[in-house]
Amino acid sequence: MAWLHGDMRKVIYPTDSYGQFCGQKGTPNADKAKLFYFNILHCANPAVLVNLQCPTVQLCVSKCPDRFATYLDTQYHYSRNRSSWDYYTHFCKPDFHNPKKVPSSVRENEWGKTHSHAHTLSDSWTHGLEEPQAPELTGPDGPRRVCSLTCSCQGSRPLCFICVCCEKSYKTQIKSVAQVLREEDCPSMLVPSRPFLQRCFPDFITRNGTLTVANRTDFKDGLGRNRSVLDLKNAANGISSLLEAKEVGMKIVEDYVSSWPWIVISLVVTMVISCLFILLLRFTAGILLWCVIFGVIAAVGYGIWHCYWEFDRLRGEPDSDVSISAMGFHTDIRVYLQLSQTWLIFMVSLVLVELVLVSILVFLRKRLHIAMALLQEGSRAIGYIMSSLFYPIITFLMLAICIAYWAVTAIFLASSGEAVYKVMSAQPNCKYANITCEPQTFSKSRVAAECPGSRCVFVFYGGEDLLHRHIVLLHLWNLLVFLWLANFIAALGQCTLAGTFASYYWALKKPDDIPACPLAASFSRAIRYHTGSLALGALFLSVVQFFRIILEYLDHKLKGPQNAVTRFLLCCLKCCFWCLEHFIRFMNRNAYIMIAVYGKSFCSSARDAFFLLMRNVVRVTVLDKVTDFLLFLGKLLISGSVGVLAFFFFTRRIPFIQEEVPTLNYYWVPLLTVIFGSYLVAHGFFNVYAMCVDTLFLCLCEYSPHCREGVGGGPGDERRLCGPPLLREQCPEKNLHQETTGEEERKTRREEGHGQRGVTENRSAHDVSLDRNEGCCAGNPCWSGG
Template identity: 60%
Template structure:
């Protein structure tokens, strides 16, 4: 309850943070360019309302990654038609690259003007010119300009490709949706078929692996026998030493003997595991079939991932908007820009209103007070970083809560199926809706607590990644080693917590206890059935991975033949594309994600049924007073006799 209250307070605080960011922030600072005086270009109620394109006075100073990051170049920047502020010779220099209608010598990117390079007769030109004069009247080569703006033109070329990709999406989106719909139907079909083919698929795979390893053993023996009598084949690895050409080792009988021994050991281990774990494998397959049967009774659970997706999408959108508003909540900061490298006032902050009254222009002729970036010295701006950190932390907390809510809701629905003695007669009318209501009404605090623990670990991982990025250029080997160890440890910790949380949410859905109690009971229950857990986990992972590959691969092959016009029936319907691989990759990746969404529900179903099965074995003994709730197939595997409903009721 305490964590529930804290969670609600944090959400209210998060909303307040968004409001504060919205009041102080201005996304136009990111979207629209500003001139050297901090004025927006092409915005209403500004001095540059009719001046939409930003020009850089000396683009040679823009040969820096800063241009690609925030497009704030350390040179005079003016809006179109703003020539009254500068000398005619300066403006004419600038306009030679950006004047409209002059052989189209410019490219506009993000409302900023850059030279458009072209090659004629093997010579690099801009507006049919190979040389130009810079702002100081010095003759410069176009190649110098090309080197300065090379990164920008790469971005412009990428924009051209991006526009073509956008066009492909615009004319093929409905075919992409059709492909995803086919993937959805195939996913549903695979889940239905698992009820009848789970055991067949698994044993086909197992015997296939045994057969492949058996062939490998035979091949190693054949190579070993074939090399008999060949000079040099009886040498050992110690005799020839280390060789960069690994083909040399394949000419030795000892190599193939080692391979044969290793494969024989693997083959024996697999066969022994099948012999001693056959009963647990049968239980795993029976639980897979039972999961398919449960989903058949509660089909609405297959579409619950849409709810989780929408909740996460809302969290991501709110986080992104808040982050942008926080990042743009600063006031304009002006700095001295001087042509002289020895000017001691260069890069110092200044006030454009009083700059001309200072002696800076006397000591540094030509110096200007120009806009640099957005920031500030107020208390609010000093804590922007803390606000951004809080924004990221609450975002992680909310995302993990949305996932936890989905897992607890699904677990409650499937648990209601398992604990219904007469299936489907005793299953509640609206199991998914009822489970969602219980999770929100009774378990919000428990889910928030589990999400909080996971969010803390994830935030630490983000900080470690940030530190690793900052220290990547250092030569301190011990620091890099320590960071690597910490990243590895927290990665393992996050995986472990996800496993614990998932099973804790299942126990919460079954018993309604708090998070810590549920996590402890789930952990010890799993440890008492650790072999069954391992077998079920691997069998489930294999079958679901096989299903994802089959769905994505099948739809991908169909989409390839369609978009390459290799299906005569639909040849006339195929849209004309710039890149056929754009919708093809979208369909393949989308089909895999669709299958993953459906199969994640199935995996949650199997995990829930497994914990219920283990609880059923420990709580009940099959007597009249304590009858088993497991299915008939599980009873047969365990060799236990299920009591009739009348006897159980008596």
């Protein structure tokens, strides 16, 4: 619907006061690509400019004005400088009639009177009064009027805009200066401007700390009065900062042009370091983990000693034994640090933390060994399937397409409908302000008569039909679809990687039994068999994210005068939905792994994953936190190291390559780009590694209940050979957890897996490996599934 009713031109091209596009080919405005505001002093709010609701005529022009000028002065000097008048009329309405001829006998005293009376008329007009009658100048030819058309009455001697009007019928066609300016046939003044977002804004330049326009600090407005450039800045408040930001932006672009090869080199170096870091984790995971654990224990121990030392030092000093409750509330934290009770509380807290850490080390050491084994095996798996590290590129491209589709659809929705015009008045007491109007009939309407100086201005595209009455709902639907697609792309990547690493886990001989193209095979299986399951999981997550966005919007709109009950309810709802989103995200991730391994539906896989994780909740907690912490340290280490090297390079602190450093306006531009880009690159690589570890962990949880003696065979049973040797060493000889199901349930699960959907083609990672191993672990329930 958006693509049928929307019009991209409404976004690409500026629109003038008549709803015509500026710069569109095949129209009268084809060579007029800039939008010009007749009197930017009327635009006292920058939001007014952005929304095209400034109460002044907006006209399409071929170029922005480059000089100061006023209508009165240009008219006055018409006989002397015809080119100035021709230049000025480029910014008048197309139907404005120019004077044809000016005799050389124009007298200066007549011009002076005319100019003076024009000021009187303009002053009356700007104060919102009815237009007075034009003055009659006494002369040898009788009365004369100030007008904007050349008089051609017989017996008259035209003095430019001073005419003898001898026919009543001609008097109705004459416009005074006040009427020309009030009806905005021409702008009252021109200000040197430059285009910004295809609109003409004052050319603000700061010189030696002074704001200027065309090297001037003052100018004449349309009434001939001297005005400061600061008035322009106040009228276009915010535009000057945008223009200054544009200058900074141009310098930033120049820096990117000069330094982009070195930025690319830095990102490539980050990719290489990330790959090496992941591959070396098989040798360094244990060392890193134990160093971190003992380092934290040592740091907490030092904190306990320091707190005791401070407590012992303050215990003998006067006024240090006052309790915290007796001190009351103080904004200066140092007051509390002078109390011995404060350091006693710190010391007791750190002692409790130390006891918890030591208890974890003593009682969970076996779980830590499993975590280290999984980290090492994950590094080995990625070493065999290096192509998996580059899958985030595919995810990035698909997300870019998804974002582009959402943005274009939103633009088409916003640009659908007809042009809507509203009354804009400079008078605050105009009761017709902001009501809709028709520009063709506005000049003859009652609104124009009761609100002098008001304009019928284009504001936006819309309407009152069914589509536009529900445009907000369509935008919300577009947002929900975007979230759904984005989460589906993420789910597809997780399922693809899970299937890839599951084929590694269940391969008997590595790397011989690993499929030739495990990543491509897993991707094709996910697309062919699991699209519906992935879409369902993505939908659940998208709905929760959608409601979170709605709550954030409501919280933003309701800030300010709201009672405590409203704030409490919003806070509770936001907290609940945050927890729900993270829970669904965690469950979806594990459900996608089960889908890739067994090929079952989303609900069945989510149920199996949930009960499997609940039976191994301690393992899950330890592995999740250990993996997250190590990968976070790795990302900080890589991005920080590359950032330090980039800092020394761009600041010319490396002697032997100083000549290669490009000249930059801001060295922090490429530096921040390198740091941020390095972190994103490392994050993409380590996400693959985390998915690998999670997949191996779930496979291990499925394997461990059946690798003990007495279940399906003795210690020499062939099923004990399934999985990598390093992980088989972590498999206990006795049941590590209480199984909630018996052999009958496992048999039922095998039957469900084989008969699911009634289609024998629905294959999983197990089936691919099973074909290659010819019966290895054929009786293991872990291998069942269709």
